[in-house]
Each structure stands twice: as structure tokens, then as C-alpha cells.
Amino acid sequence: MTPQEMVERALALSTNDGCVVLVDEESTANLRFAGNTLTTNGVARSSRLTVISIAGERAGVVSRAAVREDQLADVVAAADKAARDAQPAEDARPLVEAGPASAHWDEDVRPTDIGVFGAFAPALGEAFATAEAGGRRLYGFAEHRLTSTFLGTSTDVRLRHDQPTGRLELNAKSADLKRSAWTGVSTEDFTDVDVDTLGASLAQRLEWAKNRVDMPAGRYETLLPPSAVADLMIYLFWSAGARDALDGRSVFAKPGGGTRVGEQLGTLPVTLSSDPGAEGIACAPFVTAHASSRESSVFDNGLPLGPTDWIRDGRLEALHQTRYSAELSGLAVTPAVDNLIMRGPGGGTSPSPSLEEMIAGTRHGLLLTCLWYIREVDPQTLLVTGLTRDGVYLVEHGEVVGEVNNFRFNESPVDLLGRISEVGAEARTLPREWNDYFQRTIMPAVRVPDFNMSTVSQAS
């Protein structure tokens, strides 16, 4: 049974008022390595059917893996029953009406496999040899994933999205593991991954780290590279739900009621946006909701997604909305999108400084590599804590002069928007902390004059 056939048969089997069917076909291939050798490697396939049955204003959701043809009727019947037994849903709205079906709806799924690393794996082997000869050790992970999502509804929506997701994390350490450097890239197919160049950049950073400088906790002028900015902005993005703001329980709640949409969050004209069609980080152009939650509604499946500014020129423009929450807030329907882009004053049209130029423009400050173990401390301000990782460098008079110890920081990404003093050129980047969940970002480096390094971490 093909995914398309599964969608049609499940829709036909449902006896309730409406039905939404999602089929997710996923294939993955991965290589993991440590100490210049492979550790665990594998390939996997999965298939998941989600049936969302609608009975009036009630919804029932049943999701099953590896469903055989003879099991389909039972799954649909279970969803139908769950809907009839459920309470009326607050977010109930008419199912989305059909537009044109996806042009490639009928095409076969073409899974990924270990062959995606055909050119990459030998290059990685050479990088192991180069690192070994240079007294370095390489650690990391390469993964390619292809997810094909088929969405069909009883209102004749037939939409499909094929999402390739690739990522490489490369971590180099000195033989005594005292010095560490990291880089990561996101890719659609690994043909654009240059392991040699990435390995060389890590070797240079390990050289920087040979001059060790101990510094105490405190507030420092700090250059955050794109990966670190991505991790902080992703957390802000995840916290930007309209429902929580309306209920007065998030940083985006207005004291006394309502949301902070329309409020200026920062003085620099920074824009934070999403765009399903963004080059290199394209993602699903329609809503796929496998369950209702604070942030999503199963009734919204198939809603078109378009370019959305969450923050424009430093002003909060939108929060994640379902059709239900948009009615409550009186704001536009702006569901979350699976990518994130941050741009500075130039908005991508006028020259912005490169990270190297920002280093050159620094008299005394810290240059970070990435952030780690970021966790929320106070939802009221969105204060988060976390660690610096894999290289904190001291910049003196425009040059990197050595490596500094790691720190624990306590900062709010919302508060930072009001304190950023410079925004660099944006580039496609892989977030370090959150790349298991969110890979598609374009981010700039930023300068913060007084980043709060709360305490020293002994970790290296």
C-alpha cells in the first residue's frame, strides 16, 4: 500500500463528519565517530499513519506505525470512536478547504540510504588521517534524513512535502582533550560539505587555544557567532506562542492583559522572520498538526504558510497563532514555520560586517564558538542559563590572542535584543544546542557589550 493509497482508503473508511489523514514516510542514514574512528552507524526506515477524526466539534487522534492494509480499518475506527468520546474542542474550526493538490502528490517516495555518504565518507576518512597526523582527534555526527509527509482531508486537501535534512557536527580536540573546537553545517544532500576546509578551520582554532588565559566571571563585551545566536533566537521563537501570552504567562504577555505585539523590543532594527520558501532552508509551506496543543490545532491542517515577520525592525509583529488563538487575540493567523532567519539593519540588502571584521573591530572582548545546555530559568523575562562550549577566545586590539575558560551565562534573548550593539552578515548556520529539533536557520553574528558570564565552568 503506497502512502497515497493509505490516505485515500483511510479517508474513505471514516464514518464521522470529517477526517484528516497524515502519512509520514521517513528514512535516515547516519555515521557517528569519536577519536578519529567510526563508532555507531546505521540506516532506518519508518512509516507513521495519523488519523484525525472529526465529530462535530470533537476530534479523535490515533497514530500508528508500520500499519498494514488489514489493520487500516481498525485504526480509523479507533480514531472515529475517540472523536465521539471526546469533549468538544475549543479550537474546533471548519476543516481547511482544498486548493490545488501538490504537483508531485503521485510520485514515489525515494528514501535516503547509506549511499548518501558515498563521497563524504572517504573524505571523512582522510580527515581522520590528517587529524591523527596533526595530533588532533575528530568527533562528531553526520546524518541525512528524508521525510515525505502526505496530508489528505475530507475537504479534498491533498498536499505533500518532501523534507531533506542533513547535518554534520565536527568537533576537534587536542590529544589530551584539553582544547576543543567545533563547527557544524546543515545540508540537503552532503554534496556541498567540504570536510577538508572544516577540519582546517578547527585546526586553526586549536592553535589559538594554545595560549590559555584564565578570566573570572563578569559582564564582557562578547561576539556571539551565528550558531550561538541561532540557539538563543530559537528559544525565543519557541516561547512566542500567542495563547501563553494571552494568558499572561510568558515574556510576551502585556501586564494587565493582552500581548506585547506592537511593542519595540530593541533599538537596533533587527528582523526575525520565517519563510517556507527561503533558499537553502525551505520547509513545508502548509500546516501539519499531528495533535492539538497550545501552539497548534489539528483543525488547521493544510493552512498555507508564507513569509512571516515575528520581529520587524526591532518591533514585535506576530506570535504563533492557530485560527482559534487568532480570534482570541484579534491578530492575524500566523502559525509557526520550520525555519528562522535573523537580519540586521541592512536587512540583507546593504553590506554588514563579517565575523572577521567584527573581530577586527574589537578592542577587548570575548569571541564565542557555541552555547550548550540552555534551559529556562524565569519565563517572566525569558531568562535562560547555559554554558559556553568548544572555544571562548580572547580578542585584544582586533586579534584573537588566546583561549579563555568556559563560563555559565544567565541571559534573556528578549533582553539581548535591546542590548545588541552590532549585527553582522547573516549566513546559513547549524544551531549547536537545538539541532536535534531545529536545523534550518540563517543567522548573523552579534556584538553584545555586556554579556552576563555568571560563573566559571572548569569544563574544556
Added chain:
Amino acid sequence: MRQIDADFLELPLRQLADAALQRARDLGAEHADFRLERVRAETLSLYDARLEGATDADDLGYAVRVVKAGTWGFAAGIHLTPEAAARVAEQAVRVAEVSAPINREPIELAPEPVHAEAVWVSAYDVDPFEVPSADKVALLADWSAGLLKGADHVSARLLQVKEQKFYADTAGTVTTQQRVRVHPKLNAMKAGESGFDDMSTIAPPVGRGYEYLTGTGWDWQGELARLPELLAEKLAAPSVEAGDYDLVIDPSNLWLTIHESIGHATELDRALGYEAAYAGTSFATFDQLGELVYGSPLMNVTGDRTVTHGLATVGYDDEGVRGQSFDIVKDGILVGYQLDRRMALMKGFGRSNGCAFADSPGHMPIQRMANVSLQAAPDGPGTDELIAGVERGIYIVGDKSWSIDMQRYNFQFTGQRAYRISHGKLAGQVRDFAYQATTTDFWQSMEAVGGPGTYVLGGAFNCGKGQPGQVAPVSHGCPSALFRGVRILNTVQEGGK
């Protein structure tokens, strides 16, 4: 004792295993194992006593893991026919062959006695999947409605999991297991003059069935009745004054500190660098085994996969190793690590202590955490007695925010509520607190350990590790304990306000 569900046993477990293992043997694999899993999870989410979201999902599939030419190969499939299982075995062998040229460490496994036809089921009375969802929603709605009398908003969530595993390997071990776990949690939020705050229940997730919600293992009525008053007190409480304090930490908070600063730090794969690029390494390096002063002489920590109702409790791990209990820290000294079969042989332990786990049929087993627990002092004091011994301190209850560095040195935790201790007595709640320390400093500052009467098995469903990312359930038992001179932060000041 409960039995393994008949519809799982009716799956073609043996036929698939036989086909896969035979094909792996035919293709020259030195070792092969086959694991078929069905993991069913139901989540119910309510907001202000109304159902907000419900999911009922399962994951069904199987995996073949091989060692060929001294290299791991792994593949996972979903089609339940012997022919498909044999093809997955071929894929696993191919992955090993593709990887072998750049593998520099030959894979060998520590021997394990053959466990033929072993069956194990966790300890629970009522299968939560046999209780109608409407009944569960009604109970959560009733609890939520009670809390709403003292809160602006209430969220409630019930996670339920049933995990079924069939394992067979080329040595002859065949195990079939089933375990159940549940995690109910409610949160009340209220706004006051100084902003909003919230408080969650501190009932831990457990390896029990639905009976956990109906009077067995936790006093839900008692906890829910107190929550609104505790939240009101918290909202009116003063902001904590930053500085060094003596801490009495309740087991509802201390379990998470144990998890992060002992549990992960004593995973041998981390200590050897296999997680270096992701989860991180450990300050507790292998060369310090038997010598590292981890904590005060009162500190005794065990790893365990056998404790009743433990979330990491199993009969056999995902490499066919029988569940065991073992020492990790004894009298304050590091004496053991958590192992899988490969590392056990590599480092001369002889036998694995059974800590291999995969969270789904699509993932390869890696070394995951046992129930790592701090032992109570046999004749130790109660929590009140610990508090009585503090002149100026803080008593912390319930877990909330947590973060620790990639070598498990530096950590920062908050909690659901904290009380000032003055002259041996509780003197009201304080807000905006976090405690921050270095692992060995913290555990060496432990001056007193509570008695068995204070011991609670805490834990979590969602411990993350590995790439591809995997989540594992794990419990941590501990008593209340007293720590001297720990740094307390004021989180509002940390935010620059």
C-alpha cells in the same frame, strides 16, 4: 504478576529473528542481534480543566545489529515478514562493510551467560491503556477544577507508556519483556502584584500502572489540596538574598542533581570520550577509578536496574544482559561506572552491568543510565532534624530548571519552592532562587544524609543522549540531605534587573 499482552506474542517474533540472524551468520557476521519493539504512548493534556490535546501513538519495528569485520552495522525495518527481516540483516552487514575501512577500533563484546526463553514483566496492577480515555480525562479535569479555585490557569498532563521488547542473538539468548510507566503532572499559575508565578506537583513519574492515580504510591488528594496555598505564599514571598547558604534539599529536588552530576558523569562512554561531541565527557575520568574523592564519606551511590517501580528497571538490557545492582560511589570514592558489553570487555570489567538501551526499534542501543540512587543513612535523621541543624539556610523542594556543563563540573538548578531556614526552623518561602556549584565541591559539602523515612524514588521519562538523539526513562532514589555553604543566586539580579 501481569502477563505480556497476547497480541504482542502473536507477532511473528521468532520467524523474523531466525531469518535475520541466519542471514547475518551467512554473510559472515561475528555477532548479530535482533530486537523487535512495540512502544505505545498516550498523552492527555488539559488546560483549565478542558481537554486541549490527546495523542495515542505507537511505534512498531525491528532492528538488526551486527559486528562484521570488527565494525558495527545497524539497520532497522518495519515490514513484518521473514524476507524483509533478512533484507534488513543484509543492510546492517552492508553498513558494517562500508564503515569498516575507516574504523580503527575493532568491536568485541564481553561475554554474557545465555538467557534462553527469559520473560519479564514490570510491577503494575492496572494497564493504563485498558482504562477508557474519557475516565482519565474526567479525573484530570476534576483535579484541575479543584486547583482552579486558587489559580488563574491550570494545566494537567498524563503520559502513559507501554514498552514491549523481544530480543534474540546469535549466542542463543531470547528475552521477551513488557513494562509500563505513567507520569501525571499538574501545574497551577497565578498572577500577583509582582508578576506571575507557577507551581507544579512534585509526584514523580513511576514504573506503575493507572493505580498510581487512584491511591497507590502517592497521596494526590493531599498534594493537590496544599498546592494553591503554597502558590499564594510563593507569589507573596520576598526575593532571595544572594549569597552562600546551607541547603537542605528535598528528594523531590535532589534526584535531578544526582541525575546530572552523578548519573551522567559515571557513564563510561562519556568518560571514554564517545559522547564528546554531543552530550559531553566527564570529569570522572577512567584513570581516577578507585581514587576520585567524589563526595563526603557519607556518600554511597548505586546503579540499579532491578528496583521495583524504577523507570530504568528491566529484566534484561538491550544486549541480553541481566539487570543488576552495582556500586558507583562508596564512602565518597568513585568505584564504578555504568557499562555496556563492548566497554566492559575493553576496560577489563569482565561482564557488563546491563546498561545498554535503545528507545525505539529505529535506534541502536547505547549505554544509558541505570536507576542511580543515593543511599539513605540507615539510622539517619528526618528532614525536620536536618533543618533543625541549620542556622541560616534554604530548604528546596521540587525540581524545575536544570543545566550542567559538558564535563559535569558546573551546574545550576532551581526548584518548585524554597524556604528560608532561620535558627533551625522554616521561616517562609523565598522567590527567584537558583543554586550553583561544582559537582565535587557540592558532594563533598554534604554533611548529613537523611534516613530511610525521607527516601523517595524520583525520576524522569525523557533523559536525552546520543546521536541520533534518544530518550530514556530513569529513576533516582535519594533521601533528604544537608549541604554546607552552597552559592544561591537571585535570578532577577542575574537578569540584570
